[in-house]
Amino acid sequence: MISLVGVDLVYENGTKALNKIDIEISKGEFVFIVGSSGAGKSSILKLLLRESKATRGVVRVNGFNLSSIRSKKISQFRRTLGVVFQDFRLIPTLNIFENVAFALRVIGEKQKNIKQKVPKILKELGILHKIKAMPSQLSGGEQQRVALARALINDPSIIIADEPTGNIDPELSEDIVELLKKINLKGTTVVMVTHEHELVHYFGGRVLNIDKGLVVSDSYIGGKNEIK
Amino acid sequence: MKSNSFFYLIVQGARNLWMHSLMTMASIAVLTTCLLLVGFAILFTINVNNMVSHVEKQNEVVVFIKDGTSQIEMEEIGNFLKQHQLIDKIDFISKEKALKIEKDRLGDEAILLEGLDKDNPLPASFSIVVSDLEEIESVVVDIEQFKYVEKINVSTQVTDTLILIRQIVQSSGGAVVIALLIVSLVIIANTIRSSVFTRRREISIMKYVGATNSFIRLPFIIEGIFMGLLSAGIAFFITWGGYTAFISIVSTSTNTWIEGIATSLLYFKDIMFYILYSYIFSGVIIGTLGSGMSIKSHLKV
Ligand SMILES: Nc1ncnc2c1ncn2[C@@H]1O[C@H](COP(=O)(O)OP(=O)(O)O)[C@@H](O)[C@H]1O
Ligand SMILES: [Mg+2]
Numbered sequence: 043m044i045s046l047v048g049v050d051l052v053y054e055n056g057t058k059a060l061n062k063i064d065i066e067i068s069k070g071e072f073v074f075i076v077g078s079s080g081a082g083k084s085s086i087l088k089l090l091l092r093e094s095k096a097t098r099g100v101v102r103v104n105g106f107n108l109s110s111i112r113s114k115k116i117s118q119f120r121r122t123l124g125v126v127f128q129d130f131r132l133i134p135t136l137n138i139f140e141n142v143a144f145a146l147r148v149i150g151e152k153q154k155n156i157k158q159k160v161p162k163i164l165k166e167l168g169i170l171h172k173i174k175a176m177p178s179q180l181s182g183g184e185q186q187r188v189a190l191a192r193a194l195i196n197d198p199s200i201i202i203a204d205e206p207t208g209n210i211d212p213e214l215s216e217d218i219v220e221l222l223k224k225i226n227l228k229g230t231t232v233v234m235v236t237h238e239h240e241l242v243h244y245f246g247g248r249v250l251n252i253d254k255g256l257v258v259s260d261s262y263i264g265g266k267n268e269i270k
Numbered sequence: 271m272k273s274n275s276f277f278y279l280i281v282q283g284a285r286n287l288w289m290h291s292l293m294t295m296a297s298i299a300v301l302t303t304c305l306l307l308v309g310f311a312i313l314f315t316i317n318v319n320n321m322v323s324h325v326e327k328q329n330e331v332v333v334f335i336k337d338g339t340s341q342i343e344m345e346e347i348g349n350f351l352k353q354h355q356l357i358d359k360i361d362f363i364s365k366e367k368a369l370k371i372e373k374d375r376l377g378d379e380a381i382l383l384e385g386l387d388k389d390n391p392l393p394a395s396f397s398i399v400v401s402d403l404e405e406i407e408s409v410v411v412d413i414e415q416f417k418y419v420e421k422i423n424v425s426t427q428v429t430d431t432l433i434l435i436r437q438i439v440q441s442s443g444g445a446v447v448i449a450l451l452i453v454s455l456v457i458i459a460n461t462i463r464s465s466v467f468t469r470r471r472e473i474s475i476m477k478y479v480g481a482t483n484s485f486i487r488l489p490f491i492i493e494g495i496f497m498g499l500l501s502a503g504i505a506f507f508i509t510w511g512g513y514t515a516f517i518s519i520v521s522t523s524t525n526t527w528i529e530g531i532a533t534s535l536l537y538f539k540d541i542m543f544y545i546l547y548s549y550i551f552s553g554v555i556i557g558t559l560g561s562g563m564s565i566k567s568h569l570k571v
Binding site: 091093113114117118119120121122123125131133144145147148149150192196 | 275278471472474475476477478479480481482483485486
């Protein structure tokens with residue numbers, strides 16, 4: 043499902059963000075990626091999204107070899123993923139319905155299907171009542187649910203989340219991870235970056251620890267509310 | 271392309287224009303000015319060409335032959351003129367014919383020429399039409415070689431002036447137009463760049479959810495094309511109004527010289543499609559190139 047073999051990532055300015063990384067993630071796993079700021083966590087996600095290209099080594103995701111993928115195929119590849127970020131990245135001028143519909147419109151989905159799918163996913167994530175609201179009228183937790191709805195609308199087989207709880211009150215952070223867990227139980231692979239150790243220890247599971255561009259540990263830890 | 275995508279892209283392209291209407295207006299103003307200058311150059315050239323060809327038809331070169339030139343020599347120069355590549359038409363006017371023309375011209379006063387029949391002072395001549403006005407000088411030089419040529423009458427002053435003006439307008443006008451085209455390109459590219467910048471969040475989301483490159487880029491190309499079309503439309507109506515006003519002012523002039531020019535000007539309806547197509551063509555090309563340039567450097571996917 044996800045495999046990084048001997049991967050280096052050197053940015054254009056010469057910064058070496060990742061150094062000979064090896065990671066294997068199977069279908070249906072839930073993986074936390076932790077590490078201090080600047081360790082290279084987001085860089086790993088950028089590789090998985092093919093936002094960055096590995097300087098060395100091979101990255102494979104969902105059957106695509108991202109080291110040799112042609113640029114024409116990248117859009118097709120990305121439709122198999124869903125992404126959420128710390129800053130939600132909703133479009134402030136569009137209401138909640140349109141923000142989620144956006145992900146379908148830009149890949150040419152029919153209006154009929156859009157009208158069907160969007161309310162359905164908003165209902166699943168418990169924010170259907172905000173369908174006509176603007177993003178600015180929502181709390182951080184609600185905005186992240188909308189972002190998650192947008193990420194899920196195309197039925198991705200992997201969800202990639204970069205510090206999804208970073209801008210959310212700690213009490214509500216657990217709700218977001220609960221949602222991710224629910225999604226994961228339906229078979230979607232989840233890769234979540236976080237630096238909130240309490241959260242990791244609360245849920246437990248597979249934890250990849252990154253430091254200075256290296257995987258320093260890859261282990262399962264038990265949690266109060268364990269995943270898997 | 272699916273029709274729902276098509277409408278989405280058109281709407282996005284138009285929305286882009288609105289989102290920074292000030293920059294859009296500036297771009298359209300510059301592009302319109304540029305097109306107007308192109309239009310001016312075209313109108314000017316077409317009209318001057320028209321006048322030149324008008325004058326060209328009337329304007330002949332007359333080669334006077336010295337008295338006492340033998341028949342053989344006369345035929346020699348006649349053949350030379352006939353075979354000359356740059357000479358379209360040739361008319362021989364004998365001494366007798368010249369006298370008759372002069373008598374006819376004088377009419378009642380022809381009596382003054384009475385008695386000249388025996389000792390005709392008028393020279394024989396060849397009246398020729400040179401195919402290309404700009405070649406007159408070289409034709410004259412060719413003819414001057416014949417020693418029995420008395421003199422050559424060329425009244426090319428008007429055409430010379432017209433040709434000179436045309437050359438000046440075409441070369442300096444060309445430089446100004448090229449400079450303005452470059453300015454238009456840069457301004458449009460900048461407008462699109464700012465459009466890309468204001469929409470960078472949407473663009474990044476589009477990438478993440480798997481919109482294709484062309485889908486992401488098309489609204490900006492459409493924005494550029496819209497700017498080109500709008501400029502073309504505005505420039506066309508300004509040209510229409512301006513040219514029509516110019517003609518009506520010129521044709522009511524009491525100055526005979528200006529009146530003369532007015533009669534040889536073309537009507538707008540005769541050239542409007544030519545102007546319109548040139549505007550649309552240049553506008554769309556510049557709009558597409560400008561946005562294309564911008565996207566290439568600012569919209570990496
Ligand atoms: N686009 C970039 N260009 C250059 N250096 C970058 C870029 N993105 C990240 N870096 C650098 O790479 C290293 C790892 O960054 P990142 O993966 O964002 O860390 P993390 O997400 O773990 O905080 C840092 O030193 C960061 O400054
Ligand atoms: Mg990060």
